[in-house]
Amino acid sequence: MSVSLIEFDRVHLEIGGRVLVNQFDFSMEEGEHVGLIGPSGAGKTTFINLFLGLLKPTSGTVRLFGKDVSELNDHTLELMRMEMGMMFQTNALFPEWTVYENIAFPVRYHFRVPEPVLKQLVLMKLDAVGLRGAQHLMPSELSGGMARRVALARAMVLDPKFLIYDEPFTGQDPVTKSTLKDLMKQVHSRFEVSSLMVSHDIRDLSEVVDKMIVIRSGRIIASGATDEIMNSKDDDVRNFILGTGKTVQSLSKRSLTEDILESGGA
Numbered sequence: 539m540s541v542s543l544i545e546f547d548r549v550h551l552e553i554g555g556r557v558l559v560n561q562f563d564f565s566m567e568e569g570e571h572v573g574l575i576g577p578s579g580a581g582k583t584t585f586i587n588l589f590l591g592l593l594k595p596t597s598g599t600v601r602l603f604g605k606d607v608s609e610l611n612d613h614t615l616e617l618m619r620m621e622m623g624m625m626f627q628t629n630a631l632f633p634e635w636t637v638y639e640n641i642a643f644p645v646r647y648h649f650r651v652p653e654p655v656l657k658q659l660v661l662m663k664l665d666a667v668g669l670r671g672a673q674h675l676m677p678s679e680l681s682g683g684m685a686r687r688v689a690l691a692r693a694m695v696l697d698p699k700f701l702i703y704d705e706p707f708t709g710q711d712p713v714t715k716s717t718l719k720d721l722m723k724q725v726h727s728r729f730e731v732s733s734l735m736v737s738h739d740i741r742d743l744s745e746v747v748d749k750m751i752v753i754r755s756g757r758i759i760a761s762g763a764t765d766e767i768m769n770s771k772d773d774d775v776r777n778f779i780l781g782t783g784k785t786v787q788s789l790s791k792r793s794l795t796e797d798i799l800e801s802g803g804a
Contacts, residue, residue: 542567542604543700543732544589549598551584551756558584559595560756568699571726571733573747573764575740575778581756582736586702591615603699620648623693623731627705629685631677631692637664638673641692648696663691666728667721683714687721694725700732707739719746740779744768752778 544566551559559581566572574582587593588600591607600607602618610618631640641660645651651659664670667687677685686706693701706722707715723746726733737743743750750767752760752775760767760775770776 545601547599549595552596571747573743573750576753580753621699623698624702625689625693629689667691703735707742
């Protein structure tokens with residue numbers, strides 16, 4: 539029987555008289571790979587902040603790993619967040635640290651692990667992303683594709699139940715994107731990890747995920763299997779896919795991280 543990783547039950551969020559989330563119903567099960575798409579300002583950042591417990595809904599229930607997020611204390615939330623790994627659009631590698639130290643950081647931060655065990659863990663994750671022998675390199679010595687792989691290895695180092703990708707394809711050339719998509723599929727299969735991918739690159743996204751959610755103005759306007767969404771007859775969804783109409787004209791190349799920083803988490 540599958541276990542719900544994330545569940546939104548009629549979630550509504552209103553701040554200062556502005557409706558940010560309007561009656562969200564959504565669930566993500568173990569083994570699923572879900573794409574979250576929509577124009578800027580649609581509510582993607584708010585969606586993430588709600589299930590991370592950074593925001594509490596005005597009404598409705600948000601559950602993470604089956605537990606009501608609003609009823610959890612900070613310590614419990616922190617433990618649950620450790621079950622998730624995140625790959626940032628900017629990679630967010632520490633420039634003064636080697637690849638090894640960047641990947642080891644989450645383990646050092648949360649646990650006291652003997653160095654031989656930590657080394658074995660880091661090297662295993664590097665090998666999993668095809669970067670065996672790169673542990674001594676500095677971030678400045680990495681190509682864009684290699685930096686993405688290091689960021690993925692770090693997101694995986696604590697063996698999370700699922701991964702969150704923030705605009706993983708932005709700034710990558712077609713060859714690198716193709717390689718990255720293949721790598722994601724391999725990692726998902728090898729480590730049996732689920733994934734939630736936030737991206738504006740809907741066509742690249744469609745090659746990795748098996749389910750999509752399209753949101754606009756705080757509402758889920760479409761949800762279903764990837765093929766179903768890509769062949770949708772809904773005008774808003776079609777406009778987004780084809781790159782036409784008001785939905786896409788308002789789109790900007792902003793990352794989840796940038797939205798969070800500007801909004802202060804809101």
